[in-house]
Every structure is written in C-alpha cells, then in structure tokens.
Amino acid sequence: MYLFNFLQITEQQELPGLLVNEVGGTHAVLGAHVEFLKTHFHLITMKEFLKSKPHLSQKVQAVYIWWHKPTIDQELLKSLLNLKVIGNSGVGMDHLDLKLISSFGVKIATAQHAVSNSTADTGMALLLASARRIVEGYQIAVSPNTEHFAADWLGDEVSGATLGIIGMGRIGYKVTKRAKAFEMKILYHNQNQRAEEEEQAVGAIYCAKIEDLLQHSDFVMLVVSLTPQTHKLIGKREFELMKPTATLINISRGLVIDQDALVEALQTGVIKAAALDVSYPEPLPRDHPLLKLKNILITPHLGIKTDKTTLKITEEIVASILAALNGLPIPNEVIP
Structure with missing residues (x-):
C-alpha cells in the first residue's frame, strides 16, 4: 500500500x-x-x-x-x-548522479514497489516466448507461403529446466515465484544470500560464484542494477561458461551485457539464443548486427509498461x- x-x-x-x-x-x-x-x-x-x-x-x-x-x-x-x-x-539509478544531487541537499525517491510484478512478468514472458519460439511461430502461422506446419519445428522445454537468476532483489525474487509455478530448478547469484526461509519458499539455491550458475543453467536471467560493478558483467568469458543450449534473458540494463560479445556468441553457437527487453542504445541502430540474427528476441523496454x-x-x-x-x-x- x-x-x-x-x-x-x-x-x-x-x-x-x-x-x-x-x-x-x-x-x-x-x-x-x-x-x-x-x-x-x-x-x-x-x-x-x-x-x-x-x-x-x-x-x-x-x-x-x-x-x-x-x-x-x-x-x-x-x-x-x-x-x-x-x-x-523506475528503480534504475544509472542515469542519475546520486552524489551530485545529494550535494545540493535534494532527496531522491523511486517507485521500487510498483515496478516489481510487471518487470518479473516481462522476464517470464521473454523466457517463454524465446523457448517456445512464439514470434517465429506467429510468422509461420500467418505467412501466405505456409502450406503446412513442420513436425520437426521444435522449441525448448521450460517446465523442469534450470533457471539461473543473476540479481535477487525484489524483482528477482518475484521471478522465482513465477518460475516455481513452472517447476523450474532455480539457481541464483547475488551480492548477498537471501534468508533461508525465503530460499525454501521458492526452492532457490544460492551460487556464491557466478561461474557455477552459468555452467548449470538452461536459462540465465539478468535482474541486476547497472553499476560500475555490473557494467558488462556478461562478456565473452561468461558466454563461454554457459551451455551451448542456453538462453540469455536481460530485463535489467543493456550495458550489463557486452553486446559485441553477445553478437559473436549468437553467431557462432556459443549459446543458443537471447531475449532482451533492454539494449544499448535504445533503440538499437537499424543496421546493428543483433537485429539481423534469427536466434534473438528483442522487445522495446516493456518491463513496466x-x-x-x-x-x-x-x-x-x-x-x-x-x-x-x-x-x-x-x-x-x-x-x-
């Protein structure tokens, strides 16, 4: 309230x-x-x-x-x-110089409670749409050239898969509640470990090392704030730690990912797919290589909308x- x-x-x-x-x-x-x-x-x-x-x-x-x-x-x-x-x-503060504002004696307030559910919904929507190839499926279904639906056109199973969440604040924890309903195994990496009762409530397992989460997750979702510590948190090394069958989902900020490394990882099959609600810049230039890939889903920062x-x-x-x-x-x- x-x-x-x-x-x-x-x-x-x-x-x-x-x-x-x-x-x-x-x-x-x-x-x-x-x-x-x-x-x-x-x-x-x-x-x-x-x-x-x-x-x-x-x-x-x-x-x-x-x-x-x-x-x-x-x-x-x-x-x-x-x-x-x-x-x-929003909850992201990366566009504000907090120390500068504070030096003028000005207070800052955010809307952290209001955004949690909508952003978590967006994360799960991206995960499901990417796994089940919803956008591709729609294009096939409405194409004037479609004469039949191929029996071997398959997506990835979500129920029972392992979801690795990087960032376990309010939004990250809301994501775990949704993932639990899909009977997913949940791993998470965070600056601080959640209380044991909170972990047990959703069946989440803490990974002190981000490497452990990346190596064992079928889906990796980024839910961190953009800070100097999280700038390009996911780059070439991290992609190479992920499963070649894994999908990366980003609902945080575009600069949390090294986009050049993401392009390479998607082009070369280092990871299977990506689903992004954020990018850098927004929108991407119309000739950006990410827009030419078939194994990526990009939405226009729908998180709270x-x-x-x-x-x-x-x-x-x-x-x-x-x-x-x-x-x-x-x-x-x-x-x-």
Whole structure:
C-alpha cells in the first residue's frame, strides 16, 4: 500500500511546482496521469522552465523523471533554487548522479514497489516466448507461403529446466515465484544470500560464484542494477561458461551485457539464443548486427509498461514527493 494520506492534501492558494519533461510527446508523462498530477502540483514543463527561468526557478520544488527525462545535471540543479526532491519513475539509478544531487541537499525517491510484478512478468514472458519460439511461430502461422506446419519445428522445454537468476532483489525474487509455478530448478547469484526461509519458499539455491550458475543453467536471467560493478558483467568469458543450449534473458540494463560479445556468441553457437527487453542504445541502430540474427528476441523496454503499473508508479512517486515537501519520512528514499 502506498501512503495515500499524503495524496489528500488540503486546498492551497498555490500548488507546489513540479518540473516534468513535457506533457504530450515522446518523452512526456503519460497523458492519463496528467489530471492526477495537476490535483497536487502546478506542472511546469522543461520548455516552459527554460523560457521563463528567472520567474520559475523559485517555483519548482520537485522534479518527476519519467523514462529518464528530464536530464538532471549540475546546471539544472543550480537553477532550481527551491528544489527539495526528485521522483524517479523506475528503480534504475544509472542515469542519475546520486552524489551530485545529494550535494545540493535534494532527496531522491523511486517507485521500487510498483515496478516489481510487471518487470518479473516481462522476464517470464521473454523466457517463454524465446523457448517456445512464439514470434517465429506467429510468422509461420500467418505467412501466405505456409502450406503446412513442420513436425520437426521444435522449441525448448521450460517446465523442469534450470533457471539461473543473476540479481535477487525484489524483482528477482518475484521471478522465482513465477518460475516455481513452472517447476523450474532455480539457481541464483547475488551480492548477498537471501534468508533461508525465503530460499525454501521458492526452492532457490544460492551460487556464491557466478561461474557455477552459468555452467548449470538452461536459462540465465539478468535482474541486476547497472553499476560500475555490473557494467558488462556478461562478456565473452561468461558466454563461454554457459551451455551451448542456453538462453540469455536481460530485463535489467543493456550495458550489463557486452553486446559485441553477445553478437559473436549468437553467431557462432556459443549459446543458443537471447531475449532482451533492454539494449544499448535504445533503440538499437537499424543496421546493428543483433537485429539481423534469427536466434534473438528483442522487445522495446516493456518491463513496466502496463496501464496498472504506470499508474501505480505515478501514485507512489507523488506520495514520496508530498512526504518530502511536508517534511515527513520519504517512502522508498534512495540513499547515495
């Protein structure tokens, strides 16, 4: 449950200013959320702010980052004289300089509870679609050239297979609950081992060494945050440790994988397939070699993109911003 009591703010003469990238557009807050936001804030777009910076610089008390926009840099922070809090719509922090923001005395909040189920669903959807060759199957089924369905056109079994999860935070643990329903054997590698009762609840086995997980998994799913430690975590060496029949699934960040090494691994059969909801950059250049491979499935960063989840994210961020502006403890505050 979110702190909805913060959402019931009293009527006031002037609502606090909330800076958003744009309203209506490619990098805009969702149109369906605008009226909700307007009940609590005076919305100020980046275009409006830059046009009337002297007038608006004191009015902005909070920033809402939706899909990594607006960009928070030193110049912007210096110009926002009364900024108290930044609400980030996802859980990934790699686009934010947390130490810089903190040095200006600005708090940061994220929507970590709202995103977990939707992102875990996306991970399992990619795993199932890749294993059972759903996209290829659809293309065959609707092709005007199809006269029969080949009996030897086969996919991979998911039930009973071994899933290795790298990163066992909220989302990773949600994935294990879904995988358990498919009677999968679950291995996981994480900075810290989960409590024994949590492991037993889903039948997860901890691998202190990532090498052990890679060598024994039929499917490897990446659910880590992008940090200096996880940058290109999976590269040539890691691919060579994986089974040649294995599939890699990435629902974290594109830079967690060395994409050049992934191209080579897929082209040469070092691993069987990959399913990616993220890449670097996004979208990939139209001539990128990954787009030419048949043993890869790529989706356009669908992780949190459902009506229900995006609304929950906005509600959660609004609750955190209002808490910060009222001097109350901030739900889901990020500590640099």
